[in-house]
Amino acid sequence: MSKASRVMPVTALGNPNRLPEKVLVETGTKAGWYRELDLAPLGRGHLSVVRGMTLKPTYYITTPIYYPTADLHIGHAYTTVAADALARFKRMQGYDVLFLTGTDEHGQKLESRAREEGVSPQAFVDGIVIRIKELWRLMGITHDDFVRTTEKRHMDVVQHIFAQVFEKGDIYKGQYEGWYCEGCEGYFTATQAREMDGHCQDHERPLQRLQEDAYFFRMSSYSDRLLEHIRENPQFIQPESRRNEIVAFIERGLEDLCVSRSSFHWGIPVPFDEEHVIYVWFDALSNYLTGAGYPDDLARFERYWPADVHLVGKEITRFHAIIWPIILMAAGLPLPRQIFAHGWLVLDSGKMSKTRGNVVDPVILIEKYGVDAVRYFLLCEVPFGMDGVYSEDALIARLNSDLANDQGNLVHRTVSMLHKFLDGEVLPPGAETELDRSFRERILATPERMGSLFDAMEISKAVNVMRELASFANKYIDEAAPWALAKEGQKDRLATVFYYLAECLRVLAIVSSPLLVETPEKLWSLLGLEGNPRSEGWSKAQEWGVTPPHTRVGVSEPLFPRIVDEEKKEEKKQPKVPQLTMKDFQQVEMKVGTVKTAEAIPKAERLLKLTVDIGDEVRQIVAGIAESYRPEDLTGQQVVVLTNLRPAKIRGVKSEGMVLAAVDDGIMRLLVPDGRVEEGSKIS
Numbered sequence: 001m002s003k004a005s006r007v008m009p010v011t012a013l014g015n016p017n018r019l020p021e022k023v024l025v026e027t028g029t030k031a032g033w034y035r036e037l038d039l040a041p042l043g044r045g046h047l048s049v050v051r052g053m054t055l056k057p058t059y060y061i062t063t064p065i066y067y068p069t070a071d072l073h074i075g076h077a078y079t080t081v082a083a084d085a086l087a088r089f090k091r092m093q094g095y096d097v098l099f100l101t102g103t104d105e106h107g108q109k110l111e112s113r114a115r116e117e118g119v120s121p122q123a124f125v126d127g128i129v130i131r132i133k134e135l136w137r138l139m140g141i142t143h144d145d146f147v148r149t150t151e152k153r154h155m156d157v158v159q160h161i162f163a164q165v166f167e168k169g170d171i172y173k174g175q176y177e178g179w180y181c182e183g184c185e186g187y188f189t190a191t192q193a194r195e196m197d198g199h200c201q202d203h204e205r206p207l208q209r210l211q212e213d214a215y216f217f218r219m220s221s222y223s224d225r226l227l228e229h230i231r232e233n234p235q236f237i238q239p240e241s242r243r244n245e246i247v248a249f250i251e252r253g254l255e256d257l258c259v260s261r262s263s264f265h266w267g268i269p270v271p272f273d274e275e276h277v278i279y280v281w282f283d284a285l286s287n288y289l290t291g292a293g294y295p296d297d298l299a300r301f302e303r304y305w306p307a308d309v310h311l312v313g314k315e316i317t318r319f320h321a322i323i324w325p326i327i328l329m330a331a332g333l334p335l336p337r338q339i340f341a342h343g344w345l346v347l348d349s350g351k352m353s354k355t356r357g358n359v360v361d362p363v364i365l366i367e368k369y370g371v372d373a374v375r376y377f378l379l380c381e382v383p384f385g386m387d388g389v390y391s392e393d394a395l396i397a398r399l400n401s402d403l404a405n406d407q408g409n410l411v412h413r414t415v416s417m418l419h420k421f422l423d424g425e426v427l428p429p430g431a432e433t434e435l436d437r438s439f440r441e442r443i444l445a446t447p448e449r450m451g452s453l454f455d456a457m458e459i460s461k462a463v464n465v466m467r468e469l470a471s472f473a474n475k476y477i478d479e480a481a482p483w484a485l486a487k488e489g490q491k492d493r494l495a496t497v498f499y500y501l502a503e504c505l506r507v508l509a510i511v512s513s514p515l516l517v518e519t520p521e522k523l524w525s526l527l528g529l530e531g532n533p534r535s536e537g538w539s540k541a542q543e544w545g546v547t548p549p550h551t552r553v554g555v556s557e558p559l560f561p562r563i564v565d566e567e568k569k570e571e572k573k574q575p576k577v578p579q580l581t582m583k584d585f586q587q588v589e590m591k592v593g594t595v596k597t598a599e600a601i602p603k604a605e606r607l608l609k610l611t612v613d614i615g616d617e618v619r620q621i622v623a624g625i626a627e628s629y630r631p632e633d634l635t636g637q638q639v640v641v642l643t644n645l646r647p648a649k650i651r652g653v654k655s656e657g658m659v660l661a662a663v664d665d666g667i668m669r670l671l672v673p674d675g676r677v678e679e680g681s682k683i684s
């Protein structure tokens, strides 16, 4: 980010969501040398000014800040890659972009996780944050800043806002009693807890009844203002289905929110009452202000705030679309322009979650298929905003059809025929035929169509437009039939066809630059072009005739090799008991547990209903061991439990796991550790 940037809007912060019509621009190194600039002709948008008086619109995009309770999975990569693609696109369009991500490091869950590991919460999160940053490096993520909520700059911001809202009277002290889920780090109202049957499905644990002295945030008095804002700004919450949910929720009436905790200490202290720490969502949401320089770096803040879009997963829409805007209103700050909630990547076995342990590790996928393949799949496979099923088979199919077949093949055919027929030289084009004209129009329409789709957050549709251009180009080759032109000695026609193809590949290299991080540059140098596609700027993709005639192309190597699924091949060879790879085995989680209770199940002679303590929770498990064990002999017995088996109902009784036993001629023998071990010890 240029240090020379200076923007001094004439209008102050009190004018939310309105652009200043004029700005004072610092024109010299000496403070106080300002010139007034009229912004009206530039239309809506955020503006910044960099040295040399260039006006640039700004674009501020954020991802959620993730919990560093464990390594991140493909679901987190999904949001971050999408935000990265949008940030890259906006930079290429000439925007001054601030792309923010980070980690949400406070709260009871983190405190408990660190205790389990026997380290301090800070040491615990430090280790994971290093790996998160490494993951973003591997995935080519171009964030401009990374906020950790344990950083001083952030803690200062949170305390500042909390104190400000308190002084205004919108935070007050009271008594809180409610149903709390440690996983969500949130309380549920009595009605919600009843609807949930006292159990949090997301985190698969019972709600706890907690009571504490606490500070409350007067959200109830902001319902009308928030509803009005949502109605007046239809883009504020997107997609529309999410907006409708939020409106319905607010219309039922908002309750004041408990925004402090005293039952644990790993958090930011309430600035005027050190017994309490600030509620983790109040803390976390404020990161968006920290990243924008609030309140100390007002030049930065005025340049980027309000954020253009907070990209989030749908499960945290309420926090972003209700609590966050109300915090901002109470603090007298403008609201973000948009909260966009995308859907979930789910597995056949349900939602991916660290708690369930059924997560897909992006690092393994990148090692196997390369970063661009993984990014492409994430951006293209699921309509942005909807849920989509992830599977490695779908990934392979997508890569083979779109990247290896359509795009890879297009590049390979073009470049090898150029060598074969024109000695690798892109010659000046001759007269344009009808076929060429429609191809040229298609090429030049692509950046604009993709651009408006990106702006509408229709990322997968934008990717599709790029894919369609590649198929169109393949058809152009089939119809232009360069092999026939070569045979007939039509050199002029050949020159035109290959010039058009070279231009198409040049445009493809530019428009794929927000999505992919390695291939566009490889393609660029293969085309023999100077510089790199990223710095070309989006508008260069809308210009025709940029490839200098007589450019020489390089030698084509497959950009996207076809993926042959070796594991699949092996499976086919061995139809009986499939062999597991180490990766398969690592997906199986087994722990030692102790049987707490055991009882017979009426009308099910072989089954026993057990409750088993597996360390961090007690599971109910139905086991087919009634013919070999009496219930009363099992209490206190240690057993081995398969813990990540999908819960099921057996004879109408819920079973959350499986107890392992050997079967010898119909007699069951429980597998037990050779000596007493701590409940929850992992089997590996």
Ligand code: ME8
Pocket (backbone or CB within 6 Å): 063, 064, 065, 066, 067, 068, 074, 075, 076, 078, 079, 104, 284, 285, 286, 287, 311, 312, 313, 314, 315, 316, 343, 344, 345, 346, 351, 352
């Ligand atoms: O909620 N599919 O952090 P978190 C799609 N710290 N996106 C997914 C996903 C999936 N299966 N799983 C996770 C928190 N995500 C808070 C946020 S923000 C002020 C505080 C993505 O580590 C998605 O963006 O649980 C989701 O909202 C986020 O990760 C949740 O990350």
